Amino acid sequence: MNQWMRLLALLMTFCLLLPVAVAEETEVELSLSVSQAELSAGQSVTITCELPHDGRMCLHVLDAEGQEAATLIAETDVQAGETAYVWDGTADGEMVPAGVYYLVLTLDENSAEMEITVQGSAAAPAASFANLNKTITPAYLSDYHPNHENCYWCTPMDITNEEAVWAMLTADVTVLDLKQKQQAILRAEPSDDSEGVAMITGASQAVHVLETLDNGWSLVEVYSSSFHNSTVKHWNAFTTGYIKTSRLKTVTPNQTYGIVIDKLTQQLYLFKEGHLYSTLTVSTGLANDRQPYNETRSGEFLIVSRVGDFQSDAMTCAKALRFNSGDLLHEVPYVKNADGSKNYKATEAKLGTRASHGCVRVQRQKNAEGINHEWLWNNIKVGTKLVIWEDYAGRQMDMPDLSQTIYYNPDGGVNYHADANCSAVREKYLPLTALTLGDLLNAPYDELTPCASCNPPRDPKEIVKINELHQSTSPGVIPY
Numbered sequence: 001m002n003q004w005m006r007l008l009a010l011l012m013t014f015c016l017l018l019p020v021a022v023a024e025e026t027e028v029e030l031s032l033s034v035s036q037a038e039l040s041a042g043q044s045v046t047i048t049c050e051l052p053h054d055g056r057m058c059l060h061v062l063d064a065e066g067q068e069a070a071t072l073i074a075e076t077d078v079q080a081g082e083t084a085y086v087w088d089g090t091a092d093g094e095m096v097p098a099g100v101y102y103l104v105l106t107l108d109e110n111s112a113e114m115e116i117t118v119q120g121s122a123a124a125p126a127a128s129f130a131n132l133n134k135t136i137t138p139a140y141l142s143d144y145h146p147n148h149e150n151c152y153w154c155t156p157m158d159i160t161n162e163e164a165v166w167a168m169l170t171a172d173v174t175v176l177d178l179k180q181k182q183q184a185i186l187r188a189e190p191s192d193d194s195e196g197v198a199m200i201t202g203a204s205q206a207v208h209v210l211e212t213l214d215n216g217w218s219l220v221e222v223y224s225s226s227f228h229n230s231t232v233k234h235w236n237a238f239t240t241g242y243i244k245t246s247r248l249k250t251v252t253p254n255q256t257y258g259i260v261i262d263k264l265t266q267q268l269y270l271f272k273e274g275h276l277y278s279t280l281t282v283s284t285g286l287a288n289d290r291q292p293y294n295e296t297r298s299g300e301f302l303i304v305s306r307v308g309d310f311q312s313d314a315m316t317c318a319k320a321l322r323f324n325s326g327d328l329l330h331e332v333p334y335v336k337n338a339d340g341s342k343n344y345k346a347t348e349a350k351l352g353t354r355a356s357h358g359c360v361r362v363q364r365q366k367n368a369e370g371i372n373h374e375w376l377w378n379n380i381k382v383g384t385k386l387v388i389w390e391d392y393a394g395r396q397m398d399m400p401d402l403s404q405t406i407y408y409n410p411d412g413g414v415n416y417h418a419d420a421n422c423s424a425v426r427e428k429y430l431p432l433t434a435l436t437l438g439d440l441l442n443a444p445y446d447e448l449t450p451c452a453s454c455n456p457p458r459d460p461k462e463i464v465k466i467n468e469l470h471q472s473t474s475p476g477v478i479p480y
Contacts, residue, residue, distance in 0.1 A: 084441035169258025178202025186241035190217035198224035198239035206300035253385035264391035283355035319377035348452040402438030424453035
């Protein structure tokens, strides 16, 4: 027994002499990374900051000489963890000059930096892309480049230029002297026997007159209003051709209101007496291989009649205003539940994206200004101009203010909201908890999705995806 005790003692002594492996917690270092090392004009880059502890943080951009080019995050209190910032290469709204820059992250007394290259006018492709963003016009694909004053076709698709947009919305239009559901064929040559190249809707669809010929024909530009049963099946195609001059007439639109619908942003911009009055979220047409005619036809239109409610499959589309034959502006559709109540769940969830059969669906929930589609139905008159902007490649959405307040339910909520007392949330969870739009870039908030009821601002991550798509793609241009 004593022998075993002595052996056990020797083993314990031996173990004490062995080096002990101590589990050490890996210390998180202050660091930053970028989604791409080169930033072209018109693009955005996501800057991710790893913060090892709470403290005072700031994020600056320095030029090659060490001079401050931009302040991305002013000094602010932060908590340990990961945070992100989306930068579009601008400072005070202007693109910084092309060159090498340094992102400098500071947390208390510590700092980290990373080099990033901004391509501007020195790089021809980037410069071209940047210039397109605010200067692309509806006649972007045209071989003709007249400078017609206050013209839809010649006015850049830039909603921030209120003066230019309003002048365009109140300018006279040239339409076909036909009934509102009649269509005429645009010809490749000034002859009735010539090939048809586009369809034009009577009374509501405006054309861009390029030349009035002595032979009784006019050369015009237009987006083809081809529907599924049209003679010419050129879906939403931007087209130049000939129409008889005797069919054309000039109309002065309503001078109080005007409407812009932008396929890029999926927003309706309501103008009143010279200024942007309100913004609503919409869904334009979603084309597919089997139904290319679902793409909403772009162009310049007049609202020509009040249709009211109509059925589309099992859905009811309420308070419809006709602006292009079968294309109408109406409230987001609903289906009826078994108890007869209205169910908007499926269609409201798609607002802000392409979803319709060609009509423009408009939000029914009132926005901050108290505007919704019902307001449009009650206030917009026949004769009001409505224009639709095409989302050509090269157009880009502006990044919103990431510091603006949004709300969420920390007790298991999956959506973020525009309203702290959103009606779609159960009362026991109200008021909702505030956070910023920029918080959606970071865990755990990056999994939140927008509320379909109160229509909060678009997720900045989605804007980055949309802009990347539109660097090289024109979703509304349908091959034929």
